[in-house]
Amino acid sequence: MKIIDIRPIIIRMPFAKAGLPAFAPAPSLIIIVEVTTDEGITGIGQSFTTLSSNSAATLAKCIETMIKPKVVGKDPLAISGLWNELFYAFYSVGRSGITIAAMSGLEIALWDIKGKALNTPVYQLLGGCAHDKISAFASLSQFNTPAEAAKAAEFAAKQGFTALKLHLGDVETLAAVRKAVGDKFDVMVDLTANCRWDPATAVRKGLEFAQYNPYWYEQAVFPHDDYDGLAFVKTKLNIPLATGEDEYTAVGFRPLIEKRAVDYLQPSIVKIGGILQEKKVFTMAEVANLKVAPNCWSTGPALAATLQVCFSEPAAFIIETPVDLPEAPILTKPFAAMENGYWQLPQSPGLGIEFDEKALAKYIIK
Ligand SMILES: [Mg+2]
Numbered sequence: 001m002k003i004i005d006i007r008p009i010i011i012r013m014p015f016a017k018a019g020l021p022a023f024a025p026a027p028s029l030i031i032i033v034e035v036t037t038d039e040g041i042t043g044i045g046q047s048f049t050t051l052s053s054n055s056a057a058t059l060a061k062c063i064e065t066m067i068k069p070k071v072v073g074k075d076p077l078a079i080s081g082l083w084n085e086l087f088y089a090f091y092s093v094g095r096s097g098i099t100i101a102a103m104s105g106l107e108i109a110l111w112d113i114k115g116k117a118l119n120t121p122v123y124q125l126l127g128g129c130a131h132d133k134i135s136a137f138a139s140l141s142q143f144n145t146p147a148e149a150a151k152a153a154e155f156a157a158k159q160g161f162t163a164l165k166l167h168l169g170d171v172e173t174l175a176a177v178r179k180a181v182g183d184k185f186d187v188m189v190d191l192t193a194n195c196r197w198d199p200a201t202a203v204r205k206g207l208e209f210a211q212y213n214p215y216w217y218e219q220a221v222f223p224h225d226d227y228d229g230l231a232f233v234k235t236k237l238n239i240p241l242a243t244g245e246d247e248y249t250a251v252g253f254r255p256l257i258e259k260r261a262v263d264y265l266q267p268s269i270v271k272i273g274g275i276l277q278e279k280k281v282f283t284m285a286e287v288a289n290l291k292v293a294p295n296c297w298s299t300g301p302a303l304a305a306t307l308q309v310c311f312s313e314p315a316a317f318i319i320e321t322p323v324d325l326p327e328a329p330i331l332t333k334p335f336a337a338m339e340n341g342y343w344q345l346p347q348s349p350g351l352g353i354e355f356d357e358k359a360l361a362k363y364i365i366k
Pocket of ligand 1: 190
């Protein structure tokens with residue numbers, strides 16, 4: 001089998017209004033990576049980008065001008081060798097950032113191709129089934145008021161979730177949510193627009209959050225690679241810390257682990273380099289006796305690929321699950337079933353992603 005094309009597809013996706021302001025956030029920008037082969041099998045991946053960075057077009061160019069010439073004609077099943085070849089080719093210009101995000105989309109698509117070619121879900125190729133179900137936590141949006149956040153939390157609880165993540169910077173929102181869902185619910189605290197605090201502020205805020213027993217306190221320190229600052233914060237608080245979504249490649253996790261700066265490592269599959277890089281973080285965490293809770297802010301291929309990794313990893317215990325639904329269904333069927341707050345073992349070959357091409361077409365901007 002040979003790769004004959006790789007194509008970035010930029011999608012601007014508004015979310016459904018579900019009667020709550022929190023459930024109709026700003027539109028999201030998603031980059032799908034489509035890889036086609038000479039045997040008629042198409043793989044679907046996803047690369048990280050953000051609406052605020054205007055980086056989508058640059059990332060698409062990276063795929064078209066850097067990656068495409070190196071992968072067309074290559075064997076899509078020789079995944080780790082091809083990834084390494086690209087990594088060394090681009091090393092001096094992009095061993096993090098857009099290049100690795102673009103390679104993530106390619107790598108995920110190659111696993112999809114391999115699963116489809118062998119007629120099996122991807123987790124079977126990554127070690128096989130380690131769980132029949134995995135707990136999901138509802139990843140909520142940002143809110144205008146604590147009351148809105150509390151309402152959204154109640155909505156998540158009604159859907160069967162027993163854990164949720166808030167994106168906030170104020171203790172009032174956490175207090176309102178804790179009151180709404182009770183003491184048994186797990187509530188993760190992530191900061192608005194990601195980490196923005198110096199270590200001293202992070203400690204002060206963490207002491208406020210600690211009164212409400214957060215499950216973890218995520219991305220407490222800015223910049224994310226102030227690992228000494230984060231390790232300092234950890235010594236001052238008795239609540240678990242989590243971070244890692246800003247790291248590119250598994251190597252990015254080394255200082256976090258060596259400095260024992262967090263309790264939960266959070267690789268993002270669309271940033272870190274794809275499925276195998278995320279699996280390496282599980283191995284590094286096992287060796288260091290730390291936990292992995294993959295970051296996933298987007299549904300679609302990003303979440304489908306995260307599921308496949310987690311179902312193959314015995315130490316996986318929770319999956320971040322965005323609850324904002326697109327305004328129209330863009331998949332012909334779910335890639336896995338969710339029951340009472342648990343993801344069930346995926347059944348379809350590959351990642352199980354099947355786009356409704358007609359519905360999707362409305363949102364494609366390139
Ligand atoms: Mg985060």
